[in-house]
Amino acid sequence: MKPINKMKIEFWSISANESFARVVAASFAAQLNPSINILADIRTAVSEAVTNAILHGYPDEQGIVQMECTLYPEHIEIVIQDFGKGIDDIEKARIPLYTSRPELERSGMGFTVMETFMDSLEVQSEPNKGTKVIMTKRLI
């Protein structure tokens, strides 16, 4: 299917950018006039993916997080990518309530929220090369 619009941004892996990223993604998706509930789901899923990139991609250093949104006639694809530490075991990371950072009071629900709130979720990761999260959501 042919895209009708596309945007790409990158920002530092600092936590203040979590709200920035989710507002930008929801604003971009709003071009197709989706419901408020759909926009809320996108905001939440993007917040989870960006938080994961910041916390787990770059636990000991500052790095770059990229977000690319592609708008299709009826859905949006959102790709969030870091170039940091990577995930050793993706299947384990996707288990509800699993967290590698319990000291931060993380609930381990990040991937579960992304899976539930979006229509599809794909996670690609390689140790020391980074992690790419690809999500889609039907907008109309």
Place this chain on the structure above:
Amino acid sequence: MDIRFGKEGNTLIVYLDGEIDHHTSMMIRERIDSRFLMEPVKNILLDFSKVTFMDSAGIGLILGRKSKAASVGGDLKIRNPRPEIRKILKLSKIDSMIV
């Protein structure tokens, strides 16, 4: 995020105003924990009337404060969450904490 506190009997009421994510949850955690230590209370009631966004960082925040309350024989409840926040509470199986 703005936080105000109130007290009813042995319950600390926390009025949250703004967004709860990983960025804000660290500050919220510190503010609630220090107030909970200062007040002669054992329960915590989180008032979500003015919370406009919450992701799973909020779940960790809630469970951590519930554990603090439980350590002194108390409990934690949540009131007035928006529908989209109720959805994430339900997904995390803690919607029973809503009063």
